[in-house]
Amino acid sequence: MGVVVRNEIMPLKKVLLHRPGKEIENLTPEYLERLLFDDIPWLEKAQSEHDAMAKVLEENGVEVVYLDDLTAEVLHDSKVKEEFIYQFIAEAGVKYPGTVKRVYEYLNAIQDNKELVRTTMAGIRRKDLPADKQVSLAGFVQKYPFVTDPMPNLYFTRDPFAVIGDKISLNKMYSVTRNRETIYADYIFKYHPDYNDTQKVYNRDFDNAIEGGDILNLSAEVIAVGISQRTTPEAIEELARQLFFKTEGNLITTVLAIDIPKSRAYMHLDTVFTQVDYNKFTIHPHIQGPLQVFELTKGEGSNELKIEKLNMELDKILSTYLHTEDIVLIPCGGGDDIVAEREQWNDGSNTLCIKPGHVIVYSRNYITNELLEQHGITIHVIPSSELSRGRGGPRCMSMPLLREEK
Structure with a gap:
C-alpha cells in the first residue's frame, strides 16, 4: 500500500494521528521546559477536541489510522x-x-x-x-x-517523519526529548507490511536536525523546506542530495529552502505558511516581505548541488514554481499586528487542507477564520482550548499518508 503525498491540497485519503494519552498527565510545571511544553493541557478535554478533528476527517472520506495501533x-x-x-x-x-x-x-x-x-x-x-x-x-x-520521560509532543505526528512523494524522511529531531518519538515510525517503516517497502530519503541516525513541520510538498517536482529553529541548512542539503542522487524513482527536481525567524513562535515553516487552495496560502504577515529563499537543484557533479538565492517576493516565487499567476497570500489575523501575534501563537496559519479550498482550523482563531471564508475557503472548525496549549495546529497534528495526486 505504501504512502503517496505529492501536494498539500488534493483530496486527503489516509492520515496518521496520535490521540493524546497519559503522557499529557505526566507533565508538571517543573519539567515543562525539559519536555518542550509551555502549559499543561487537560487530557479529557484535549482528547475530546482531538476526537472532533478525527470525526471531521472521517466525515470527509479520510481514513484515520493511529500511531499506537x-x-x-x-x-x-x-x-x-x-x-x-x-x-x-x-x-x-x-x-x-x-x-x-x-x-x-x-x-x-x-x-x-x-x-x-x-x-x-x-x-x-x-x-x-x-x-x-x-x-x-x-x-x-x-x-x-x-x-x-513522557513524550507529550507525540500528538504532533507531522514532525517525526514526512512523506515526500512516495518516500519518507524519517527525521532526526532537533531535541533529544523529541528524537525518541521517531522510534515508532522507525518500527512501522521497518516491519509493518503496509509500509515496510517505503524508501527513506532521510534517516533518524543522520547528523543534522530536520522536522516534518518544515517540509511542504508544493508539487510532484518541488518541495519547500524551512530553515527554522529546528531544521538546519545542513539537513536540507543532505535531504536534497538524497533525493537527487541516492533515491530510485524520485520526481523532485527542486528544493526551496525558506529562511524563517528562529524562535518558538515561528517553530516550523508550517506555523507561518500553509497552502489552502490551488493558489491560496495562509501566511504570517511578518514573512510577507522579502525573504531569504534558496533554490537547490542538481549540480554538474555526481553529488554536487547547485544553490541559487532567489531575489523575489514570496508570492512571485510561488507563482513561478506552481505555474500560476494569481497567488493569494491570506495574512494571519488580517494583518493587524496584535491579532496576528495572538492568532499566530495559537496556530492561525497552521491549517490542514483536506481537499482544495477546504481546511481544518482551530475555533479560537476567529479573525483569521473569517478572512479565510472571505477568500472563498470552506473552514471545518474544531474546538481548541486544550490542544492549542502544545503550540501546534491541525497540520501539526496530522501526517497525511495518501493524497490524490491530481
Whole structure:
C-alpha cells in the first residue's frame, strides 16, 4: 500500500494521528521546559477536541489510522517486540544494569501490545517499578520522578517523519526529548507490511536536525523546506542530495529552502505558511516581505548541488514554481499586528487542507477564520482550548499518508 503525498491540497485519503494519552498527565510545571511544553493541557478535554478533528476527517472520506495501533501491529512478532523494548530503553537513556533489567521486565510483562506502546509513550515513573535490591548511588540521590520521560509532543505526528512523494524522511529531531518519538515510525517503516517497502530519503541516525513541520510538498517536482529553529541548512542539503542522487524513482527536481525567524513562535515553516487552495496560502504577515529563499537543484557533479538565492517576493516565487499567476497570500489575523501575534501563537496559519479550498482550523482563531471564508475557503472548525496549549495546529497534528495526486 505504501504512502503517496505529492501536494498539500488534493483530496486527503489516509492520515496518521496520535490521540493524546497519559503522557499529557505526566507533565508538571517543573519539567515543562525539559519536555518542550509551555502549559499543561487537560487530557479529557484535549482528547475530546482531538476526537472532533478525527470525526471531521472521517466525515470527509479520510481514513484515520493511529500511531499506537500501527506500532502495536508490528510487535506481534516476539523478536521485534524484544528488539523494540531494548531499543526504547537505550534511547530513553536508561543505563544502570539493574534498572535496565527492571524496565525490560516491566514492559515485557505487558501482554497487550497497544498498552505496551502507550506505556512507552506515557513515560515510566520510578514508583511504577519494583524496588531494586542493589540501588546505585545515583538511585539514592535521584529525585527526578521518571525512569523514562513522557513524550507529550507525540500528538504532533507531522514532525517525526514526512512523506515526500512516495518516500519518507524519517527525521532526526532537533531535541533529544523529541528524537525518541521517531522510534515508532522507525518500527512501522521497518516491519509493518503496509509500509515496510517505503524508501527513506532521510534517516533518524543522520547528523543534522530536520522536522516534518518544515517540509511542504508544493508539487510532484518541488518541495519547500524551512530553515527554522529546528531544521538546519545542513539537513536540507543532505535531504536534497538524497533525493537527487541516492533515491530510485524520485520526481523532485527542486528544493526551496525558506529562511524563517528562529524562535518558538515561528517553530516550523508550517506555523507561518500553509497552502489552502490551488493558489491560496495562509501566511504570517511578518514573512510577507522579502525573504531569504534558496533554490537547490542538481549540480554538474555526481553529488554536487547547485544553490541559487532567489531575489523575489514570496508570492512571485510561488507563482513561478506552481505555474500560476494569481497567488493569494491570506495574512494571519488580517494583518493587524496584535491579532496576528495572538492568532499566530495559537496556530492561525497552521491549517490542514483536506481537499482544495477546504481546511481544518482551530475555533479560537476567529479573525483569521473569517478572512479565510472571505477568500472563498470552506473552514471545518474544531474546538481548541486544550490542544492549542502544545503550540501546534491541525497540520501539526496530522501526517497525511495518501493524497490524490491530481
